[in-house]
Amino acid sequence: MGVTALCVIAPLLLVAPLLACARAAPSQPAASKPAAAGRTDYFAGKTLTLLVNYSAGGPTDVFARLLAQHLDRHIPGRPTIIVENRPGAGGVVGINHLYNVVRKDGLTIGVFTPHLSGQLLGAEGVQFDESRFLYLGATSESQVAYVHPSLGRSFRELARGSGEVVAGGLSPDSSKDMAIRAALNLLGVKYKYVTGYPGNADVRAAFQRGEVNFTEESLTGWFTGAASLVQAGNAVPVGQRGIVRGGQIVRDPRVPDIPTYFEVALELRGNEVRRSVEYRALAALVGMGALSREVVYPPGVDQALVDLMRQALADTFADPEFLAAAEKILGFQIDFLPGAEAQEIVQRIVREAGEDPEAMEYLRRLAKEHG
Numbered sequence: 001m002g003v004t005a006l007c008v009i010a011p012l013l014l015v016a017p018l019l020a021c022a023r024a025a026p027s028q029p030a031a032s033k034p035a036a037a038g039r040t041d042y043f044a045g046k047t048l049t050l051l052v053n054y055s056a057g058g059p060t061d062v063f064a065r066l067l068a069q070h071l072d073r074h075i076p077g078r079p080t081i082i083v084e085n086r087p088g089a090g091g092v093v094g095i096n097h098l099y100n101v102v103r104k105d106g107l108t109i110g111v112f113t114p115h116l117s118g119q120l121l122g123a124e125g126v127q128f129d130e131s132r133f134l135y136l137g138a139t140s141e142s143q144v145a146y147v148h149p150s151l152g153r154s155f156r157e158l159a160r161g162s163g164e165v166v167a168g169g170l171s172p173d174s175s176k177d178m179a180i181r182a183a184l185n186l187l188g189v190k191y192k193y194v195t196g197y198p199g200n201a202d203v204r205a206a207f208q209r210g211e212v213n214f215t216e217e218s219l220t221g222w223f224t225g226a227a228s229l230v231q232a233g234n235a236v237p238v239g240q241r242g243i244v245r246g247g248q249i250v251r252d253p254r255v256p257d258i259p260t261y262f263e264v265a266l267e268l269r270g271n272e273v274r275r276s277v278e279y280r281a282l283a284a285l286v287g288m289g290a291l292s293r294e295v296v297y298p299p300g301v302d303q304a305l306v307d308l309m310r311q312a313l314a315d316t317f318a319d320p321e322f323l324a325a326a327e328k329i330l331g332f333q334i335d336f337l338p339g340a341e342a343q344e345i346v347q348r349i350v351r352e353a354g355e356d357p358e359a360m361e362y363l364r365r366l367a368k369e370h371g
Contacts, residue, residue: 042305044077046107053094053112055087055199059220063139063293064111066329070322074315076308083111087198090171091115092125099128104300109136109309111295113218115175116288116346120353121364123173131350133296134306137313138342140335141219141292142252143179143241145261146226148213153236155264158189158214165191168203168212173367176200179241179285180216181366183261186278187268195370201225207235216241218292219254223331239264241286249286254332280359281366290345291337310339 050068054060061083068081086094091113098110110133118126151163158165167184169177177195184191194212197203200221206212208229217226222237229235242249242260251260261282265273273279295313297306316322317336326334337345354360 040076040308042077042106042308043075043079046077046079048072048075048079048081049108050081050083050111051094051098051102051108052083052085053087053091053110053115054085055202056085057201058199059201059218059224060091060111060113060293061085061199061201062224062329063220066322066326067111067295067316070319070325071312071316074312074319079107089125090118090174090177092118092123092171096125096127098296098298099133102298104298104302106297106301106305106309109295109297111293114289114291114294114346116291116349117175117178117285117363118173118367120288120350121173121360121367123367129350131347132299133294133346134299134301135339135343135346136295136297136306136309137317137339138291138295138337138345139293140243140290140337141332142243142255143176143216143218143289143292144222144226144237144255144258145180145183145214145216145239146222146230146235146237148207148210149233149236151213153238155187155189155238156268158238159187159268163213165189165214166212167191167193167214168197168206169193169195169215170197170199170203171195172370175285175289176216178363178366179282179289180214182278182282182285182363183216183239183241184214186261186265186273186276186282193370204229219252219332220293220330222255224329227331241282241289244287244290249283277358277362280356281362284356284359284363288349290349291342294342294346295339306339314338 050064052061052064064083068083072078072081086097092115095112095115102108114130116130119130151165152158152161167180169180172195200217203215204225207215226235237258239261240255240258243252249260249262265279
């Protein structure tokens, strides 16, 4: 099946034109190199920590550990690089820690699944502003939903089936949980909701134990963990969120045979479904999730170090050895956005939040509901 494009109701995804335009920009501002040049010995003999906001074994952790194996070659002084996991509260604990606690000395970098949805919806415990992080780079990827085969092989079968759908997630205010629930609500699937797992790897383990039978993972988690469950006949993909391209939500070309939730909704409910609050809210979440992984410094780090590390990260993502390792480990090609572009995208999303108050209020209700 080909890549199917679906128009998105404006202005929920006004970030999309920015995404399209941003890719034409140079990866580094010309002025950044002189600023960074005087700090080339800064990292020599030091340890650089990559702080991950989810538990070990999950997709964010897999990405961070892959990055840790290659980033040092592109940092002057070649520091030792370690990975530290700080999971909890749907990723909020780790992000709060970087934003408020760590020293602003450039020796701690956040490798996060962003929590823009929690910030914009006023989730409890959020003590950060994503737009004030100093972005070194980011990646973009879709999320894939999968179910136990006993429930059926499509959302149509889930909606008509007699088996109980038990959806598993991280926390009510995480984008993962809200997207799962908004999609199930949009598609008319009755379900039980189980949340509170510390990371995606934990949800996948719960799926294998039979505690839950429906969940969603990023492409990183899909290819490094869930795809093997499909190959073994223990899981079936039923849909994906899609990615934003040119003002539309489309299938991620790395999983071209899996339909978006929006395609399925149009098939099951007709064109009028576009007006529904569930459809609009889910589209808003896809916009908020324009960045699937972010690599960031906390506010206050010396701009010279920011410039140096932006270049180091861009060089890493252009490194054939890293790209080959990434494709081998992750199972797909990474879609990289340089730091300056990622910074502008997030700031634009934060500025334009709330253009559809009804959809945002719907998401706020989901964020507060535990079942």
